[in-house]
Amino acid sequence: MRRPRIGDLARRLRSAVDPPALGVAVVTAAYLSVFLSATDVVGGTGRTAVAVAVAGGAGLALARYVGERTAVRLTAGLFAATLAGYYFAIPASRRAVFSPENVALDVVSLLTGLSILRLALADLWVLAVAPVPTFLVGYLVGRGRQMGAAGVAGGTLGFLVLTGDAGGTATLAGVVGVALTAGLSTLSMPGGIRDHGDTLAAVLAAMVLVSATLSLLPAGAAQPWALDRGTPTLESSIEADDEVEIVGPTRLSPEVRYTIESPVAANWHAGSYDTYTGDGWVRSGEQSPLEEPLDGPPGDATRANVTITAEGESASLPAPWKVVDVRGPAAQTARVDEHGTLRLAEPLGAGETVTVESRVLDADPDALRNAGTDYDPAIEDRYTQLPASTPDRVGERTEEILAAADAENPYDQAVAIERYLREEYEYSLTVRKPDGDVADAFLFEMDAGYCVYFATTMTAMLRSQGVPAQFVTGYSEGERIGGDRYVVRGQDAHAWVKAYFPGHGWVTFDPTPAAERGEVRRARLTDARSAGEPGVDVPASEPEVTAPSIVPDPGASPAATGAANGSDATGTDADAATDNATTGADAADRRGTGLTRGAVSDEPRPGEDDSPLPSGETVAYWLFAAVIGVTGARRFGVDERAARAARLRLPWGGADPTTDAKRAFADLEYLLARRYRERRAGETPRAYLDALRRRGLDERALAVGETYERAAYAGTVTRAEADEARRTVRQLALEATPVVGRLFD
Amino acid sequence: MTDAAETGPGGVDAGGTGETERSPLAPDEVAALAERVVDNVEEVIVGKRTAVEHVLIAVLARGHLLVEDVPGVGKTTLAKSVSRSIGGSFKRVQFTPDLLPADVTGVNVFNQRTDEFEFQPGPVFANVVLGDEINRAPPKTQSALLEAMEEGQVTTDGETRSLPDPFCVIATQNDVEPGQTYDLPVAEIDRFTKKIRLGYPSTDEEAEIIGRMAGDHPVDAVEPVASIEEVRRARATVAGVDATEAVREYVARLAAYTRRNARLGVSPRGSLALLRTAQARAALDGRGYVIPDDVQAEAPTVFAHRVRADSGTDGATVVEDALDRTSVE
Known part of the structure; x- marks a missing residue:
């Protein structure tokens, strides 16, 4: 093998900075940005970046010495090695899940929209996978095969598009990058770029503009990127399979979903989410078949048998936390996920009834205050995750709030945060989705939101203090129609927070202002009834039969209900009164010294969310239009x-x-x-x-x-x-x- | 055969002294000088004003001139009258197939009285030498003249003698009898700064010519209107005419064009010749700097004979195309 001479190196460098390499760089940057935004959420950005840089550099360096066949073998070897490393990094207890059919299932579900964030140890997975295509891209660029490199990078990005991790912008950047590579390769003859470069620029800009404004696939994945996507229902946005994407304005559906017969009134739990991505929630991990009844909460718990009747087809099973067993036909296919939530493999049909057995936590505030912080490392690790990009001011503001409320144990802290959010923010279904981190934006820039915003923010705030917390979706208790029966409508869809207390288990907190939320729902239902919308009532809930208004949610502050029956802490019309009554002087005192938003800092409160500045997308849109204009003008x-x-x-x-x-x-x-x-x-x-x-x-x-x-x-x-x-x-x-x-x- | 006729007032041995001490004329003085010479010659030759200018430019640009034409259109008269007008010596060599180099350069003759060899200078020792029908002489004799043109000196029997200053060869070549001529090789043709054709006079002009010539040949009556010294100073002026980079680049681009578009393009010597003649043209116009128009005026006579065009076209066409297509700043 000849020693490389300076001339060789220079030539290789020149070939690497070929114009087409620019396009390859764009695609590579697109898929790497997706990988790195994943590690931003699950951690390990630094080491992944280093691994990727090393792999890319190694590929570039090896291009001179290694034939293409060898390089492909090397890549395959590298892939196998990193995957093996990932497999052995998984704790032995969880490795059992990796049966061949499970792996095959995972691959299929990855390709059909399973976010890589939901994989076990997603950070390690990215660390294992991301360097492999980067190595190949580096190698091919080093060989001067820019189109091949763009193909590999584009394929990787394509995979990420299928997993749903690559957003519209990354996808578009990838497509533009591939087109740029192809265009610049074609124009690589002398003077080609000078003569036709502006045409290429116009074509690329047109690609961006057209894809931003038009979509040939109605309601497909290719949602127009710069246009309003219509208003989803609150329910649809939080009932998504394994991901909750925080959206902007939302609306309520008054249709009846379930009739639940339960000895306890509670928020009906449907799903817990552990991974916060900055603009949504993902529940990671595998599901396993329910073979024997689950354990109840570690603390004292009340047993409750709950019957759930689905009024329409339903994929989730709303029941009081924590369901330990299920009876009925659904029992055969019931599965349990890594968060202890019972999941249905097949949706319930309309009218189908399931009976579950729940253990509802009994714990009084004093016991919770004394629960300590001796968390199980697995739980602490999993439920204190925050994206690395979360602004520090979230934690700082939380500390200020806690200091002002004099809250020193996790329970008091959770209560203080819950109270702060309830009191300082308005309830509104018509908010614009903020750019960037939702919790940060809600805390500092927004004045109002709905349950998803409140719950996301509170979870992030608790996590910033090292308190394990999860984002929970489900339904609030709904309309009580006598005895133990509750009618649950689409508009009762709700999101709240659970915090973990060693020795007790998960305790519910609900930062959403309950009274305002109740009013909004009541108004929506009244409208629907007077408009004669179908499916709004079951026979037992019709206004003639029962009280003309919805029975208010049981008045209970988190402290009260959490202590009494472990159920959620939905607010009431008489919120303040009960609050005082249940927590006594302590609460009154806390309220007196409690922090109000204005007192925290002198920063001006921004106005409503309709700020006059155009969004980033609009600016980009106009920029691309300008590119077309400028190249056209230059052309002529x-x-x-x-x-x-x-x-x-x-x-x-x-x-x-x-x-x-x-x-x-x-x-x-x-x-x-x-x-x-x-x-x-x-x-x-x-x-x-x-x-x-x-x-x-x-x-x-x-x-x-x-x-x-x-x-x-x-x-x-x-x-x-x-x-x-x-x-x-x-x-x-x-x-x-x-x-x-x-x-x- | 040598015909050493009409030694002009300048004398044989008007040897070249260094140009550096000579103070150049102002450009408009050069223009005036040229005007006088041209007017003076016009009294003898009818309708050959541009030809006279070409001769003057060749002289001022330190170059030599090749005139290609049929016999009898006034080549000799032109050379002689210009020479007389500038007060220079004039000699004519009729090239024939049996002409020897010594017949051109001169020979050492043994003088019995002094018992020494004496150099008898050949016809090349003059300010203006007319080499008539140069393509009829054998190559060896041609090259003797060409050496003199290039070096400005003559070597006989190991002794080198300087030629007069200014020294300008006007060679004529006829293209009517190609069978009996030794065509000048490309390398030699390249040494001629310019090549012109005189062409037939118009009917009116011809009528006037034969009217004038019927009596005495008027060329004998031409009086000098300038001195050799003035010509030398004018040459110093020409050498000092400014040619900016834009002009030099233009010349180089023209040359490059001919190289791209012909079998044999213009040599760097040709480019230099073009720049020099353009300088002379500028001085003739009373300007101290060259403009592209000077280059364009000179290019056809300076470049065309140096280009061997592809079949189906000729050098003149190539140069014309070069002028049309090469952009001017």
Whole structure:
């Protein structure tokens, strides 16, 4: 093997900075950004970036020495090795889940939209997988095979698109990058880019614009990126399979979903989420079949048998936390996920009934205050996750709130945060989804939101203090229709928070202002009833039969109900009263010294969310439109003409006399070209002016020509002569445009 | 056969002294000088004003001139009258197939009285030498003249003698009898700064010519209107005419064009010749700097004979195309 010489290295470097490599860089950046945004959520960004850089560099370096066949084998070997490393990094207890059919299932579900965030140890998975294609991309770029490299990078990005992790922007960047590579490779002959580069730019910009504004796939994954996606129902946005994407405005559906017969009134738990992505929630981990009854909460718990009747097809099983067993036909296919939530493999049909057995935690506030912070490391690790990009001010603000409330144990902290959010923020279903971290934006920039915003923010705040917390979705208790029966409607869909207390288990907190939420729901139901919408009532819930208004949610503060029956702490109309009653002087005291939002800092409260600044997407949209405009204008020489036309007529600052005289002549030439004809290639200025003189050229132009000649060929032009030439040309230009000419005379 | 006729007032041995001490004329003085010479010659030759200018430019640009034409259109008269007008010596060599190099350069003759060899200078020792029908002489003799043109000196029997200053060869070549001529090789043709054709006069002009020539040949009556010294100073002026980079680049681009578009393009010597003649043209116009128009005026006579065009076209066409297509700043 020859030693590499400097010349070889330089040549390789040059081939690596080929224009087409630019396109490869764009695609590579697109898929790496997806990987790195995943590690931003699950951790390990630094080491993944290093691994990727090393792999890419190694590929580039090896390109010189290793044949392509060997390189492919090397890549396959690397892939196998990293996957094996990932497998053995998984704790042995969880490794049992990795049966061949489970792995096959995982691959299928990855390709059909399972986010990589939901994989066990997703950080390790990214660390194992991301360097492999990067190595190959580096290698192919080093070989000068830019299209191959773009293919590999595009394939990787395509995989991430299928998993649903690559957003519209990354996907678009990838497509544009591949097109850029193809275009620049085609134009790589000398002068190609200069001649057709603007066409390529226009095509790429058009790709971006068109994909941003049009979609051929109705309601498919290819949602138009720059347009409103319509308003989803609150229920649909939180009932998504394993991911909750936080959306903007939402609406309520008054249709009845379930009738639940339960000895306890509670928030009906449907799913817990552990991974916060900054703009949504993911529940990670595998499901396993329910083989024997689950354990109840570690603390004292009340047993409750609950019957759930689905009024429409339903994929989830809302029941009081924590369900330990299920009876009925659904029992055969019931599964349990890693968060202890009972899941249905097949949706319930309309009218189908399931009976579950729940153990509802009994714990009084004092016991919870004394629960300590001796968390199981697995739980602490999993449920204190926050994206690395979460702003520090979230934690700082939380500390200020806790300090003002004098909350020292996790229970008091949770109560303080819950109270702060309830009191300082309004309930509204019509909010605009903020850019960036939702918790941060809600805390600092928004004034109102709905349950998803409240619960997300509270979970993030608890986690910032090291308290294990999860984001929970399900339904609030709904309308009580006598005895132990509850009618649960779509509008009762809800999100809240659970915090973990060692020795007790998960305890519910609900930061959403209950009274306002209740009012909104009541109004929606009344509207629906008066409009005669179908499916709003079951026979037992019709207003003639029961009370004309919804029975208020049981008045209980978190402290009260949490202590009493472990159920959720939904607010009431008499929120303040019960609060005081249940927590006594303690609470009153806390309220007195409690922190209000205005007191936390002097920063101005931003107005409503309809800020006058355009969003990033709108700006990008206009930028791409501008690219098309500019390239089009350049294509037809509009910019040069405009600049020239303006310069001709406006006085301009002078340089040295020679340059000025030359510029004066250039302007004169431009003027004459429009009036008579252009100067031909081989025509000297003098010959040109002579020829035009026969066509009636103004004699003053000849003097400009003479001045130019001396400037260009003798270099003996004085300031005065140059100025004279400039004045003459400007005069001629102004005379050529009578209207403007009069303005300047 | 040598015909050493009409030694002009300048004398044989008007040897070249260094140009550096000579103060150049102002450009407009050069223009005036040229005007006088042209007017003076016009009294003898009818309708050959541009030809006279070409001759003058060749002289001022330190070059030599090749005139290609049919016999009898006034080549000799032109050379002789220009020479007389500038007060220079004039000699004519009629090239024939049996002409020897010594017939051109001169021979050492043994003088019995002094018992020494004496150099008898050949016709090449003059300010203006007319080499008539140069393509009829054998190559060896041609090259003797060409060496003199290139070096400005002559070597006989190991002794080197300087030629007069200014020294300008006007060679004529006829293309009517190709069978009996030794065509000048490309390398030699390249040494001629310019090549011109005189062409037939118009009917009116011809009528006037034969009217004038019927009596005495008027060329004998031509009086000098300038001195050799003035010509030398004018040459110094020409050498000092400014040619900016734009002009030099233009010349180089023209040359490059001919190289791209012909079998044999213009040599760098040709480019230099073009720049020099353009300088002379500028001085003739009373300008101290070259403009592209000067280059364009000179290019056809300076470049065309140096280009071997592809079949189906000729050098003149290639140069014309070069002028049309090469952009001027």
